[in-house]
């Protein structure tokens with residue numbers, strides 16, 4: 471293990487993104503945080519912005535801040551996300567939650583493709599996405615169906631299997647770009663083209679790829695997308711999500727929620743709804759300004775660093791982690807829970823072990839081991855390790871694997887109950 475520790479030190483030395491780490495708040499320098507794929511760290515600048523927004527914009531400027539600063543924020547942030555997602559100006563807006571945005575866009579697609587009654591998704595997709603699609607099928611009624619493509623290995627989806635389900639009756643293909651458990655990554659260009667060949671639209675959930683994988687929305691000619699901002703975009707707990715609608719589709723689609731912020735001019739207070747111009751028509755109500763503002767610093771960091779460099783480091787760190795796992799964890803009964811080919815993976819790596827839950831409890835417990843390591847547990851047996859290139863170091867990855875190994879070798883996990891907490 472010693473030689474890999476030395477390698478980690480050298481790789482950290484050579485890391486061209488290393489200066490970004492100090493731009494994130496850390497209450498505990500010893501904490502190894504590998505959960506940026508669930509809730510990213512707090513950027514120092516976000517803390518400052520929130521303080522300024524509360525004290526000056528809300529406290530002093532009050533209602534005047536809407537014109538001075540707030541009203542256009544969701545469009546401005548949308549344009550910054552567009553650069554990260556490979557989309558164009560005016561194609562992305564920050565609003566609502568991922569679930570609500572998925573509902574709005576899937577509903578709009580079903581209306582636009584009236585006559586077609588099939589939605590295709592897969593069983594690796596996030597449950598909330600599946601619930602929303604189930605609800606839409608129920609509400610649209612007679613003849614509508616949701617086809618859920620199975621995974622052959624529990625980690626990936628076979629392109630042929632997916633292709634076999636997209637037919638001339640398919641209105642919408644709704645998929646996660648990167649799967650939340652296994653990190654399986656679809657080839658966005660290939661799948662979008664497949665769906666388009668059959669006349670179907672595609673709606674991508676970018677929650678687990680935005681900010682970690684270079685965006686390809688325009689390059690893929692993708693129709694629609696949604697995603698959250700609290701993972702690799704470090705927007706904070708419950709920060710608003712975003713949605714993307716390709717430019718040429720914006721005026722053809724209608725949001726199912728005709729709220730005033732999506733109206734042509736909310737402050738005309740017209741009694742009859744007129745859809746807003748472009749992407750704005752997909753807004754509903756008043757945006758949560760404080761939460762919106764916390765997102766901006768990471769968008770600026772990612773655009774400054776460049777998504778190619780972010781991806782390069784993400785792949786290099788994931789490969790380093792997998793080499794450590796091969797040497798020190800597979801022999802202890804762990805198994806890969808993510809594809810081993812980086813082309814087929816996002817920016818997290820899942821390790822499977824029958825005692826995954828109790829291992830995670832031991833890693834997080836400050837009274838066990840030399841450091842606190844925070845991973846994610848995902849049912850039934852996944853330890854998810856999220857790599858966030860803006861702040862994760864190679865030495866942290868090394869230490870995390872060393873701690874995982876020790877937890878199993880010394881049976882430290884046996885001290886914990888398997889009973890699940892409310893949030894895992």
Ligand SMILES: Cc1ncc(COP(=O)(O)O)c(C=O)c1O
Pocket residue numbers: 567568569570596598599646650675677678698711
């Ligand atoms: C892939 C994916 N889609 C959707 C969601 C749900 O997001 P929200 O709670 O913002 O609706 C999540 C939440 O983690 C997610 O990971």
